[in-house]
Amino acid sequence: MRLGPAVEAAIRKHGEDTYPHECCGALVGSADEITAAVALPNMTEEGPRRRFLVRPSDYRLAEQQAGEKGGELLGFYHSHPDHPARPSQFDLDHAWPNFAYIIVAVAAGAAGDMTVWFLKEDRSRFEEGELNGDKNPDSDTASTVHG
């Protein structure tokens, strides 16, 4: 996936602004180019420090806005406050196919690693994608530390 610096900065800032809670938003663009990040409210009832939820009504809105911007909905981003930028079992259980899932790690209020993931067709796991042609070298280390 390719991601312009302004979009990347917007996602990082959103993650820092909502820290210690998770942020979430939609990724809009076409093909493998993300041209906009649309911030959405985190409507989880399970504690926004470790969960996010995009309501069906916001999903509809995101899809609609993507169309209006002349693109399509490519996926969603969310932050992992004080956790590495790797998808959780919970992320996997709730994942949709063909969407890009960008995760930004926000440690102690500062955005760090950013990774992108795609659900495998058989739903067994996520596969890491490349962001701007660069697979994040730190994410494996981070998860080992966490695990």
Next chain:
Amino acid sequence: MATRILIPTPLRPYTDKKDAVDADGATVGELLADLTKKHSGLKAHLFNEQGKLRSFVNIYLNDEDIRYLQKEETKVSSADTISIIPSVAGGVETILDRDRGTRVKNSTGGGAGADRELPQLTNDEIKRYSRHLIMPEVGVDGQRKLKAGSVLCIGAGGLGSPAAMYLAAAGVGRIGVVDFDVVDFSNLQRQIIHGTPDVGRSKLASAKDRLTAINPLIEVETYETALSSENALELFEPYDVILDGTDNFPTRYLTNDACVLLGKPNAYGSIFRFEGQASVFATKDGPCYRCLYPEPPPPGLVPSCAEGGVLGVLPGVIGVIQATEAIKLITGIGEPLVGRFLIYDALRMRFRELKLKKDPDCPVCGTHPTVTKLIDYEQFCGIHPAAPESAPVNVQNNLEISAVELKQRLDRGDKLTLVDVREPTEYQINRIPGTILIPLGEVPRRYAELNKDDEIVVSCKMGARSAKAADFLRSVGFSRVLNLKGGILDWIDKVDPSQPKY
């Protein structure tokens, strides 16, 4: 009959990139079956391994979520539009944490989060729990969840006894028990966690001994206190499931509200005479006790087991149902008793099930709750209405008589009419000599048997029913009615210890 189905972006690769397709069927379920037949790639993403719609898949009929209609039974016509709308959810924890946690969530919550590492089973545990382990529904993973799990039993009485014993045997890692009573002979008919040698001991000490004897591999925590608004949240906090084995309304409402406020499921049970009830309250999307009963009944309307009696084996059935639900909640297996109210009739040997809905106007779990912290539940249930403190003491004296005073007056030869308002079965067990039996329920049609000008002393087991009878008699013109304070139990304690107590 074709109905239009709108397809969200991530699923369009399975519908030849189309954002809308047609499918046939008379209900949403039939439509989706037809849809997945025509576009087979959709199936794995819409339905889970059990063939149920995934929790994060929302199906809308026009603008309404089918969860609030008839779910997959919702009827559709060609004029309708069905939309498949994703809930997008996620959160922290790494994909390496494959083990699911034991924090209990309901089905639409999206699965339990791995909030803590699941402990491994020791060889001793594997041997002990082998009958669980060989069932795939429980298995090693389920047993590890039980080991990591915890249940707080409110009360070590009729319901708490069998529930705690089975939970201990099943290997629930931490069992808490709240009680402040001592074991009495009258408990032994049903409270099987206690034995005859335990009479006079604290119920907690007795319960802990028994639970530890059943399973020394678990932790048993005891809390020798009366559950109150001050301590409930703190007591509940460290537990996964709360098991309500209370026998009174104030504690029942307190338990319910505290569970709702903390988001902890309440494995509820109650018993009376030959009938029992059970349900699971206060899960995230399920109803709570207040959705069913927003207000308590007027005090005294529903008699307690001490007044009405209870079949000894009844709490065995209900307590074990509660334990079953607690185990299901912890392991995440089966279909929890959420939104269903089970009624068991021991005499007819029948189970009935009522459907319960979460009440959006519920004062504690509704959309705009008015109860946002714990309140005074005694007052809420009308047990101790905030009485004016200036009430003159001598008025009380004109309404009540103690057992000792009564004995003195009888010995003096005062002319008193003694009326016992208990039931005939109770009267058979013990009685004050010379009393007339008029059960409370018969007082309104039989009071004419009494002389309005006589001085009347009404009595029952402990003084509550007779207070009601006294109030009634005064309301129909009796001027000299005294209530025997403490009932026949006090009479036996202070005046006539030769009689049996119950």
